[in-house]
Amino acid sequence: MAMQPWFSEAKFGIFLHWGIYAVDGVQESWSFFEGDVPHDRYMAQLGGFTAARYQPREWAALFARAGARYAVLTSRHHDGVALWDTAHGDLDVVRRTPAGRDLVGPYADALREHGLRVGLYYSHSDWNHPDYASLRHEGRPGWARFNPYAEAHEGQEDPAAWDRYLAYRDGQVGELARRFRPDLLWFDGEWERTEEQWRIRELAGLIRAELPECVLNARMLGEGDYATPEQGVPIDAPDGPWELCLTVNDSWGHRHHDDNHKSTTQLVRYLAETIGAGGNLLLAVGPREDGTLPAEQVERLEGIGAWIAAHSEAVYGTVAGLPPGHHYGPSTRSADARTLYLTLFDIPRGPVGVRGLRTPVRRVSVLGTGAELGHRVTGGLHEVPGVLWIDPPPAADLDAHATVLAVELDGELDLYRGAGRS
Known part of the structure; x- marks a missing residue:
């Protein structure tokens, strides 16, 4: 069955x-x-x-x-x-x-x-x-x-x-x-x-x-x-x-x-x-x-x-998120692989980093409040993508238990899992 x-x-x-x-x-x-x-x-x-x-x-x-x-x-x-x-x-x-x-x-x-x-x-x-x-x-x-x-x-x-x-x-x-x-x-x-x-x-x-x-x-x-x-x-x-x-x-x-x-x-x-x-x-x-x-x-x-x-959008209708090493915390992704949901347990002291993300990012927001966050990519070489840096949420947008960021992608999730240039 x-x-x-x-x-x-x-x-x-x-x-x-x-x-x-x-x-x-x-x-x-x-x-x-x-x-x-x-x-x-x-x-x-x-x-x-x-x-x-x-x-x-x-x-x-x-x-x-x-x-x-x-x-x-x-x-x-x-x-x-x-x-x-x-x-x-x-x-x-x-x-x-x-x-x-x-x-x-x-x-x-x-x-x-x-x-x-x-x-x-x-x-x-x-x-x-x-x-x-x-x-x-x-x-x-x-x-x-x-x-x-x-x-x-x-x-x-x-x-x-x-x-x-x-x-x-x-x-x-x-x-x-x-x-x-x-x-x-x-x-x-x-x-x-x-x-x-x-x-x-x-x-x-x-x-x-x-x-x-x-x-x-x-x-x-x-x-x-x-x-x-x-x-x-x-x-x-x-x-x-x-x-x-x-x-x-x-x-x-x-x-x-x-x-x-x-x-x-x-x-x-x-x-x-x-x-x-x-x-x-x-x-x-x-x-x-x-x-x-x-x-x-x-x-x-x-x-x-x-x-x-x-935060229901990050719970129901999702599947397992990023493998370990891409984001310091758990995550889920939408069934269509076009949105990542990153969980933050602690108050960020600086920008939130995501590694190995090949797919361009359209928008990042705080789930539950809708606050939009700035984001940029630094570094990267040839097939190795740079690091996505997301601005930390304002204090007013942090959840008392765990804050979730919705990362909307410009296409289906594509991750780099290699070791870089040999």
Whole structure:
């Protein structure tokens, strides 16, 4: 299946880790897996998960104001707790928590009402399922210490139990596909088994029989459509479509004492660097157990949205900009290759230089204010172009987070990438 163009055009999405772990504010799933929290205490959080103030339309409206074009919700993390009324197993918020209702359907409906694409996260692994720890990773024997939640003791594998587990997983994924018809399925947990053990090809066939245009992330291994680096813009961008998964503070889900929120300026920088390298930013926020988002996270989303609104021309409808070395900062370019958008994170102390630009420049302006800037070319010899120098924007035209210059070209972008005269 060809990659769906909406994904690379979206640029910005919201990642929502929401589950019973928000009750005590512990790490999602890993807290009992790694022994930080006793398993019975972790599961006791079922009794405190209320979703009492869950307003998915408010979520969707906020995400739209933030400039996001899609969102991804954890329909079921590694702890196995489903956010919908699944017919496969009984570990879901409908039967086992005070929330008592499906939380996925209203989310999907609200996103669509606001023109956003619907993404659902689902973990291949389930550390609470009685049949899950029935196999070992064939490709990496002894890759991790034995953990009763993840794998069987050596020599105690149970292939029949593993078949039952895969039937359960396929049943739940089928429910998500048929009932909520997501535009994107974001898988996780793939490291615990091989592609063959997961039967990835069969799972992809099940999904695409129901949703031929559904986008799948790379944690569907050989069937994935795009890469998912985490928590840092890659120095070398992955080949093909990709998405940076980044937390707004230090946690994926809600942690009561995690106040280490990145500033709006830092988040705008992550966004500019990511889209400048051809990726999307998937920014994670953590709802409380009642469904509300912390004020600090709402503030960050509103701030990002205001910046995108003033610079949308440099965000949507663009592709990766100049390779490193041409401009000291990220950039994007228009789809017709006739406009460059240069991002300035700092206040320029002098003219802004662009190297290797063969195409003549018609006009340079500050995006968001329209202020026109003088520009000239100095130097150059034979096939090696001179340096384009752009006058620094006046203080009144500088953005509080990142200033963007629109460089309109007299033709399609043509860059010199050589080493000069030998």
